[in-house]
Amino acid sequence: MEKLLLLHGALGCHTNFNELKTALSEHYDVYCLDFYGHGSEAFSTEPFKIEGFSEQVFNWLEENNLDAVSIFGYSMGGYVALHLAAKHPEKVKRIFTLATKFDWNEASAEKETKLLDPDKIEAKVPMFANELSERHGEHLWKNVLRKTAEMMLALGQQKALSEEDLSQIEIPVLVSVGDRDPMVSLEETASVRKQLKNAALLVLPNTVHPLEKIPVARLVFECRQFFG
Template identity: 35%
Template sequence: MTMQLLLDDAGIEYDYVQMETALPPLLFLHGALGVRGQFDALRKHFPERSQIALDFPSHGESHVTHGAINGERLARAVLALLDALQIEKVDIIGHSMGGYAALVLAHLAPARVNSIVNLGTKFYWSEEAIDKTSKELDGDQLRARSPRHYEALAALHPASGVDQTLRLTQGLITDFARWQLSEEMVRATKVPILLSAGDRDNLVPMAEIVKLFDALESKLNAVAILPSTPHPLQHLPLDCFELIVRRFWVAAVRKTLA
């Protein structure tokens, strides 16, 4: 069932499926220009879990009333939703920017995050990467370069409209020049993290995944490289990914108790 949470500066559309289980709910966080429905196929692989999936502010069916968006605003929107649902703790699967928002949430409120599975999340944002990605999000250039892609995005983001969604997402990327998570911030959360990405991901080099894994220096963390997998979520090998995630959860519990 689709529900809405009204905040001072946004309206958040979300799905919440409750199951009879002692496990924390599983929270799905989509990437920049994504929507919660892109997780539908993956969600079927975890039928025993309570599940939450939302559209971030300015994405999909969620809207914003004013202001820019950045990693902290996305994380605080998630935190507001957890408060409204009276959920103390969640396991998170975050794709791309959703994974970054999960790390920001763990930084802001580590007690609310049981574990994080990041898929194709870019952590290190250099000036070159910010500039390149920002240009790719320019609405006029995108429409001229690929009208079909532009129209597809317009269909995905009816609440704010594709131009506003692109503009606000562009601002989210350029905000990395002002503030980014540090390795120390993530390490200090002590939240178990699985860093995963496809070996054909054109946004997240494998060297960056390994660099962050080494920097976190925790026995609770793990890294997984998915074979023959590019960045878009629709190319995720679902059975393989489910197996990796479940093994990570089991290992994280074991290591926490050790």
């Protein structure tokens, strides 16, 4: 069967894909991993960087003797997948990105990092704080938030993927976005589709940003349509 790797988003980990992985396993050999500093890989002194996560995926593929895989990348995971394809094209067959933010600049980075204050989250959204604590560890989840904020601010200064990088990716890519996503715009997603050589655009109706709010059956359908 086709080998399919699922890459999680910022603040996430592989357990975000539990239901989707189970459903997709009927049709694909499905793999997941945690980016360093997240979930089971929670402790790390390294700064969070798209380039670092991309190299981690490359090394993971090498260690697991996987020549090439297709990738479903949610949010940040889609950005990492495209970076991997730009730097190590032999390792990636197809990429399906969902809710991936591409338009990083100082203003967008500042807007997003305002939502990542651990003390405010703990005070105003305790259920989310508890979820992050269970996901990354009681003493580490705040560190994950801070490092993610630092990464976003760095992306606001310099994107990890240039237009030239995107234009060199030749594999089939499906970039998708929800029509009600407050973080990722249709315009930025469509712009990246135009920069890629072999890409299509999918707009999911009545869909917001969080992965858990998207029906698993719909994601499975779209994956099967694209990956075959």
